[in-house]
Amino acid sequence: MRRSAGLQLVSQELTRLQCQARPRPLCPPRNCRLASSTSSYTSRNISCISPSFAGAHHSHHRDIARSNFKRHVSSRTHTSASFTPSFPNDHDHTHSLHSNIHYILSQTKIPVGRMNNINRQKARSFLFITxxxxxxxxxTLSEAxxxxxxxEQETxxxxxxxxxxxxxxxxxxWNISGADGKIIVQNVESILTRMEQRCADDTLHNSHRARPDRTSYNCLLHSYSKCDEDSSWKVQAVLEKMNAMAQESKDREYASKVQPDEITYNTVMNYYATRTKSKFAAQHAEDILLQMSELSQHTNSNVRITSTSFNIVLKAWSNSGCGWEGAERAKSLLHKMIQWHNHGHANVAPTAVSFSTVMDAYTKVERVHASTAVENAMELLDWMEASSISDPEHVHSCYNAMAKVCIRMGVENVGERVMELMRRMKNMDAVPDERMYTRCIEAYAREGSEGAFAVAFGVLDEMREHLQCNPSSVAFNSLLDALLKKQTDQSMELAEKLMKKMESLGGDSRPDIASYNMMISALSRSSCxxxxxKAVDYLRSMLRSFNNDHYSKAKPTSFVFNSVIAMLDRSSEEWADDVMYKTLMSMENQQRQGNASVIPDTITYNTVIGKLSKRPTKENAKKVMKLLTQMESKEEDGNFDASPDIITYTNILKIxxxxxxxxxxxxxxxxxTRSLARSPLPPMDRVGLRALLMALSRSGKFENAFDAISLWERLEGCGKTTKLLDSDTCNLVLLAFSKVKTEQSADIVLSFLTERLKRLSNGDKSIVLPTVVGMNAxxxxxxxxxxxxDALSIVEIMKALYMNGHSKLQPDPGCYTSILTSVASVQSSSKNNALYAEKVLKKAKEELEVVPITLVNAAINACAWTSGDQNDKKRAIQIAFEIFDQTKERSSYDAVTFGLMIKACMKLSSDDDTRFKLVQRLFQVCAKNGLVGNMVMREIGHFKPMLLPDGKVPQAWKIHANDK
DNA sequence: ATAGGGTTAG
Structure with a gap:
């Protein structure tokens, strides 16, 4: 395929930028070593490097943590000045921070109760710094x-x-830590609870314990807005508690310290404003604003409405998920704000944030309203320019918001439109910032034409010049996104080049989680x-970037891992299963290290287990069992994300x-056993049920057969019959019992069958019956x-059912063989064996058109195993010969028939003389028919007394044996 | 101690 001119242009652009990249600074050892060791999976060197100072309790860990920190700092100072990954505060203070940490760590060595005043003062100021x-x-550190x-205080x-x-x-x-919402809430709640409990425990001896004040509760309320979970009842409860404490406390001073203030109400509103896709929440936030307005009327009130309060409600409508309606409500609230302002409420002046928030609401409207949304937002922009804004330094954010509206609403020639906005903002003395440039790049990239791409790259260049630093990964990501959406080989190649460039630029330009997500998911869609x-390599470099270089923007989420795992699942590379396993291990590693955005769930585990089970090797079995244990122990710990389900077990049983x-x-x-203890039963499917029953039916243990039947009956009781149960699975249940030789089994099987037959005769048409296979069992x-x-009456019933249209229940020779084989088995041998054999064979001859040799043989074998006294045995021999003689007439016997007859004579004869005569007679017929087989020779060989007095085999045996 | 902004993703 020939490269188009446009893409070639873009490619040149890339190479040019590549050359402009700052010369690679000196830090070769790190990169070289990592690059050459790509074959070893990075997760190995992850765990020990991530620094966790506060958690380092004994000095060994501390030393590792500290030395890694040092290494980290020194390598960074070489690469990029703008890079501050693990301690994003003023870079110049890195050294003093380092010594702070050193000091703080040494504090833990001082025994409790031995800190002097200076120690305490220092610890206190470090707490505020950290x-x-x-x-x-x-x-973590400040909490520690x-x-x-x-x-110290307690002593x-x-x-x-x-x-x-x-x-x-x-x-x-914690609130500003950037940690996962759940973790923030957990920690803040725990700190406040400790504070409250310690106060409540306070005695006269120690009345110095700190008491929570309004700020403490405001912090708590704030934390709830960071977490997606529904905490509205908690928010409500905290507010009520604060009010109650303010009213009930006898201590007037304390009462005034916990009385909710405007920040409290703003924070509560903010909780509702952060609930996305909830009209109710937005409405609730607005209601609170109304309440605030009432409260502010009271004299001595510490509540007053400000721009901030309004802005929060504007955000609430923008986030409400109400699309056009939400945007319109935000707009009218902005009008109301201006009215208030005009009526003398100086502190509710609309700010740039107010305008940009409403504009942002217009980015979320339904497609039909696209053009009106752009118009309305433009009106807002005009309006904003005409009014005096109290925060002119934020005016630029409105142009950015406007640009976003244009892009989201799919305006034509977006690139040029955004460019125009950039020119327009300069008239307002607003300087386009990095975000605005990025928007501009996004706009051109979205246009998708090859010319537009070239312009986008041009803007990228311009941005570097104007801002005097490298664009952040976000700007590159817009380009990556647009390139990858083109879905051509060339654009993939360009995207890969772009990734390389981001890496070489380093610092904030390095690929982040979004870059990796896009690359990996594009690769997983590709069929090259x-x-x-390539995808696995990207995953590795992402992990290296996050774990080793502490690049927080590359913090992985489940999404990347799952993409890679899903892709490898489809892959036919022979290393795919192993790498899937390692990927999952790496995911677990992330989770263990507290990365809350990585959650390997049941589907993840099942995919990996499923793939490993396709290749039944011992190593894979070991891995699969390890994964199952992991899933089960998580479940026991109360984490149900990865609870094993029927699919898990199906795959495990498969291997x-x-x-x-x-x-x-x-x-x-x-x-x-575990499933049966639960109600309702956990979900089950056909494949899974079959796998379970197959496994249970194989062992020959009574407990397992009992499990099988209990499960089957329970499912039947749940009415899952049509979806799950069929004759096949019913057969498996019976098969499980056929290998268990206990009296109990017979009772269970018989009542199982009679129960079902009874229901059938009562007209239950949904009843599931076994086929011949199960019946034979x-x-x-x-x-x-x-x-x-009982067995013969079952055969009778089968015949009757067959006549009634149950085609799969036609009695076959196998039925009789099953009975006879069982009769012959050592466990069940009785004095009646021969009589049974005779009876069964007779019945078979009546019912069957053809009686196969094997059936006759089974009957003779059953006779051979007759126990009891001499009379019983003598009669058994007679019966065996009767069977044999009948057979002879039809000349349908084989070598085995003779073998079995000889065996019967050997076992049943009362003395050697009789034995000899009978066997000899049989042998002669046998030899004449040329049917001397292994079994015959073996039987004879067993009997030493049959040999001649001189110890030799009689001539008759010999001749015919050698003839064969 | 409270209001915001950029990119991706089945």
Whole structure:
């Protein structure tokens, strides 16, 4: 395929940018080593490198953490000045921070109760420093210091060491940590609870413990808005509690300290404003605004409505998920705000944020309203320019919001439109910032034409010049996105080049989680060979970037891992299953290290287990079992994300039944037992049920057969008959019992069958019956217990059902064979064996058109195993010969028939003389017919006394034996 | 201690 001119242009552009990239600074060892070791999976060197200072309790860990930090800092100073990954505060302070950390860590070595004043003062100021780091480490560290100082206070009853501000700072630290919402809420709740409990425990001896104030509760309320979970009842409860405390407290001063203020109400509104896709929440936020307005009327009120309050409600409507309606409501609220302002409420002046928030609401309207949305937003922009804004330094954000509306609404020639906005903002003395340039790039890239791409790259260049630094990954991502949506080989190639360039530029330009998501999911959609390898390589470099270089923007989410796993699942590369397993291990590793955005779930595990099960090797079986254990132990710990389900077990049983059937039946049994204990039963499907029953039916253990039947009956009771149960699975249940030789089995099987037959005769048409296969198994069980008559009546019933249209229940020779084989088995041999054999054979001859030799043989064999006294045995021999003689007439016997007859004579004869005569006679007929087989020779060989007095085999035997 | 903004993704 020839390259089009436009793409060629873009490609040149890329190469040019590549050359412009800053010369690679000196840090070759790190990169070289990593690059050469791509074959080893990165997860191995992940765990030890991630620094977790606060969690480092003993000095060994601390040393590792510290030395890694040092290495990290020194390598960074070489690469990029704008890079501040793990401690995003002022870069120049890195050194003093380092010594701070050193100091703080050394604090933990001082025994409790031995900190002097200077120690305490330092710890206190470090607490306030670390609490402003705005990352998880800062929060963890400040909380650790808080707890350490609390211990100190507990041993010095007369001194107040920990005050309310310190608690508040720690909660604030979590709120700004950027951690996952759930984690923030957990930590803030736990700090506040501790604070409250410690106060409640306070005695006269120590009345110095810090009491939560309004700020503390405001912090708590704030944390709820960071988390997606529905915490509205908690928010409501906190507000009520604050009001109650303010009213009920006898301490007037304290009462005024916990009385909710405007920040409290703003924060509560903000909680509702952050609930996306909920009209109710937006309405609720607006209601609170009304309440605030009433409260502010009271004298001495500490509540007053400001621009912020309004802006929060504007956001609420923008986030409400109400599309056009939400945008319109936001707009009219903005009008109301201006009215208020005009009526003398100076502190509700609309700000740039107000305008840009409403504009943002117009980016979320339904397609039909696209052009009106753009018009309305443009009106807002005109309006904003005409009015005096109280925060002119934020005016540029309105142009950005406007540009976003144009892009989202699919305006034609968006690139030029956004360019125009950039010119227009300059007239307002607003300087386009990085975000605005990025928007502009996005706009051109979205246009998709090759010329537009070239312009986008041009803007990227311009941006570097104007901003005097490299564009952040976001700008590149817009380009990547647009390139990858083109879905051509060339554009994929260009995207790969772009990724390389981002890496070489380093710093904030490095690929982030969005870049990796896009590349990997595009690769997983591609059918080119080698895409798997490329995707896995990207995953590895992402992990390296996050784990080793602490690049927080590359923090992985489930999405990347799942894309890779899904792609490998479809792959035919022979390493695919192994790499899938390693990918899952790496996911678990992330989770273990506290990355809350990585959640391997049941589907993830099932995909990997499913793939591993396709290749039944011992290693894969081991891996699969390890994964199952992992899933089960998570479930026990109360984490149900990855609870094993029927699909999990189906795959596990698939591999184990090939390698270790006993293990398979144990696994199946454990699962069935647990499932039966639950109500309702966990979901089950046909394939899974079959796999379970197969595994259970193989073992020959009574418990397993019992599990099988219990499960089947329970499912039948749930009315799952049509969806799940069929004759096939019913057969498996009976088959399970056919290998168990106990009296109990016969009872269970018989009542199982009679129950179903009874229901059938009562007109239950949904009843599931076994086929001959299952029936044969049932016959085996009954005959094993000597219940030949029961067995024969079952055959009768089968015949009747067959006549009634149950075509799969036609009695076949196998039925009789099943009975006779059981009669012959050692466990069930009785004095009646021969009589049974005679009876069964007779019945078979009546019912069947052709009686196969095997059936006759089975009858003779049954006779051979007759026990009891001499008379019983003598009669057995007679019966055997009668059967044999009848057979002879039809000349349908074989070598085995002779073997069995000889065996019968050997076993049943009362003395050697009789034995000799009978066997000799049989042997002669046998030899004449040329049917001397292995079995015949073996039987004769067993009998030493049959040899001649001189120890030789009689001539008669010899001749014919050698003839053969 | 409260209001915001950029990219992706089945």
């Amino acid at each position: 609490s402003k780091w705005a990352n998880e480490q800062g929060a 210091l808080l707890e350490r100082l609390h211990q 010095n009853h007369n001194e107040a060491i920990v005050d309310t501000d310190m608690y508040n700072a720690c909660m604030h630290a 060979k080698g895409s798997e390898q 184990q039944s090939k390698l270790d059937p006993n293990r398979a039946s144990d696994i199946a049994s454990r699962y069935v 049932a016959l085996t069980v009954l005959s094993n217990s000597g219940r030949i008559n």
